Amino acid sequence: MKHARVAYAGAVHSATEAPGGGVKLADGRVLPADAVVWLPPVQPRTVFAVGLNYADHAKELAFKTPPTVPLAFIKGPNTIAGHRAQTRRPSDAKFMHYECELVVVIGKPARRVPRDRAYEYVAGYTVANDYAIRDYLENYYRPNLRVKSRDGCTLLGPWFVDAADVPTPMNLELQTTVNGRVTQKGNTRDMIFDIAFLIEYLSSTMTLAPGDIILTGTPEGAVNVVAGDEVVTEVQGIGRLTNYLIDDSAFAPSA
Amino acid sequence: MIDVLIQLRGARQPLLAQAESSNDFVHLGGRRVALADLACDVPTSGTVFGVLFNFPGELAALGDAVKAAPYVAPPRAPVLYIKPINTWTGAGMPVELPADVPAVRVGVSLGLVIGRTATRVSAANALDYVAGYTVVNDITEPHDSYYRPPLRENCRDGFCPIGPWVVGRDAVRDPGKLTVRTYVNGELRQENTTAVLARPIPRLLADVTEFMTLNEGDVLMVGVPENRPLARVGDRVAVEVEGVGRLENPLVAEAGAKA
Numbered sequence: 001m002k003h004a005r006v007a008y009a010g011a012v013h014s015a016t017e018a019p020g021g022g023v024k025l026a027d028g029r030v031l032p033a034d035a036v037v038w039l040p041p042v043q044p045r046t047v048f049a050v051g052l053n054y055a056d057h058a059k060e061l062a063f064k065t066p067p068t069v070p071l072a073f074i075k076g077p078n079t080i081a082g083h084r085a086q087t088r089r090p091s092d093a094k095f096m097h098y099e100c101e102l103v104v105v106i107g108k109p110a111r112r113v114p115r116d117r118a119y120e121y122v123a124g125y126t127v128a129n130d131y132a133i134r135d136y137l138e139n140y141y142r143p144n145l146r147v148k149s150r151d152g153c154t155l156l157g158p159w160f161v162d163a164a165d166v167p168t169p170m171n172l173e174l175q176t177t178v179n180g181r182v183t184q185k186g187n188t189r190d191m192i193f194d195i196a197f198l199i200e201y202l203s204s205t206m207t208l209a210p211g212d213i214i215l216t217g218t219p220e221g222a223v224n225v226v227a228g229d230e231v232v233t234e235v236q237g238i239g240r241l242t243n244y245l246i247d248d249s250a251f252a253p254s255a
Numbered sequence: 256m257i258d259v260l261i262q263l264r265g266a267r268q269p270l271l272a273q274a275e276s277s278n279d280f281v282h283l284g285g286r287r288v289a290l291a292d293l294a295c296d297v298p299t300s301g302t303v304f305g306v307l308f309n310f311p312g313e314l315a316a317l318g319d320a321v322k323a324a325p326y327v328a329p330p331r332a333p334v335l336y337i338k339p340i341n342t343w344t345g346a347g348m349p350v351e352l353p354a355d356v357p358a359v360r361v362g363v364s365l366g367l368v369i370g371r372t373a374t375r376v377s378a379a380n381a382l383d384y385v386a387g388y389t390v391v392n393d394i395t396e397p398h399d400s401y402y403r404p405p406l407r408e409n410c411r412d413g414f415c416p417i418g419p420w421v422v423g424r425d426a427v428r429d430p431g432k433l434t435v436r437t438y439v440n441g442e443l444r445q446e447n448t449t450a451v452l453a454r455p456i457p458r459l460l461a462d463v464t465e466f467m468t469l470n471e472g473d474v475l476m477v478g479v480p481e482n483r484p485l486a487r488v489g490d491r492v493a494v495e496v497e498g499v500g501r502l503e504n505p506l507v508a509e510a511g512a513k514a
Contacts, residue, residue, distance in 0.1 A: 073406055074410070076302050076467060077302055078469075111412075136332065136466075138331060139328075139402055141307065141334055142404075145335040145337075149467055205353075206411065
């Protein structure tokens with residue numbers, strides 16, 4: 001089943017997918033998708049992300065050899081927003097790009113989980129658009145939080161999909177469109193470190209908690225996007241996540 | 256004595272207590288209790304952020320390496336990291352070292368406890384967003400490179416003691432003039448002052464919230480001084496911030512781990 005969290009008529013609701021693409025609130029009301037405000041479908045406590053996890057993308061970013069251990073890091077909750085969110089694109093940035101990613105949602109406490117049991121700890125999946133602003137990259141704890149944990153730059157949704165409904169998570173098409181034009185394509189089977197490995201790796205030194213999420217990386221096809229663009233990141237069978245880039249003008253100048 | 260907020264293990268909400276200036280005793284519900292006899296939990300609830308190099312000696316220790324690969328240039332923006340919830344533990348709680356971690360680096364930081372949503376705040380009024388202060392022991396496996404995020408080294412379960420309490424903002428006259436110390440088995444191993452911070456606290460808050468909102472309950476460590484002491488199983492580590500408190504935790508072998 002596909003689950004969402006939405007705001008409607010002054011309250012936050014759990015919802016599921018209704019026939020025809022709408023949403024059905026837990027109280028039975030059925031609404032068109034554009035009648036609700038889409039919130040992130042999960043509220044993770046710890047947000048893990050993995051960089052350079054597709055060989056083609058690692059190559060694109062000028063790394064001569066693929067990594068031998070996952071490049072894993074943690075983002076803050078400030079960076080999370082939902083489907084149809086607006087994301088600020090700083091006007092001084094020359095290169096800001098989206099990243100379409102499959103997201104794993106942990107279902108139960110995970111500590112030293114072996115690879116062959118990893119899927120027992122997966123509750124389900126969602127889609128991320130994990131923006132990066134390359135102008136702000138620095139070579140300390142790279143990718144630094146100024147690149148990867150900016151307010152409203154990590155979008156999740158629209159749906160959280162139960163693991164039972166995703167029989168082949170390691171064979172899902174990923175695609176990004178910018179204003180309707182396809183700019184990124186890939187398949188989760190091309191991950192360097194697959195889901196089972198990532199769960200084993202992370203849980204070997206940390207206890208993962210239900211609701212924690214792992215952003216599993218993005219394939220090649222990162223192109224610059226600008227204010228006014230509509231960016232849609234899609235993972236086959238999981239969802240189509242829409243985001244709108246807006247410029248600085250709506251925001252107060254920095255203090 | 257100063258008012259402090261203590262979170263006792265098993266309690267559903269924090270308690271107001273009064274701490275003696277020795278940091279060893281608190282007055283709680285009319286009784287005088289040794290801190291060592293209280294079961295303290297983590298007194299904060301939000302995301303815990305750390306900042307690298309905010310003590311200038313930490314960056315100076317890199318020397319000319321900052322101009323060479325892989326760093327290429329000195330850092331411009333604050334270098335931040337997160338200590339996730341699995342790392343948090345309360346005052347007095349044993350910190351377990353896994354069998355493959357023979358020694359850890361420990362280090363004191365003043366923790367700013369955020370009081371309200373702080374987005375793009377100015378340095379001039381940044382302290383208005385601080386509810387109070389706590390003490391953090393930032394534990395990590397020794398590592399030499401700052402190039403990649405040290406997730407495995409920094410984020411072992413229990414590698415971030417926080418506490419023993421939160422002191423209200425008004426009880427600290429100037430957070431930019433506090434002595435910080437780390438002791439291992441009672442021996443002073445690290446001493447510095449927040450007066451030398453590369454980014455003084457108001458500037459740090461302004462530069463961090465320029466791109467990252469801090470929310471009520473979040474903790475921003477202001478930095479760990481250079482020369483983080485090594486500690487091992489059997490050691491007792493105490494980190495102390497003048498006027499805020501002293502946080503002590505023993506290091507033990509992980510249950511089931513080979514010694």
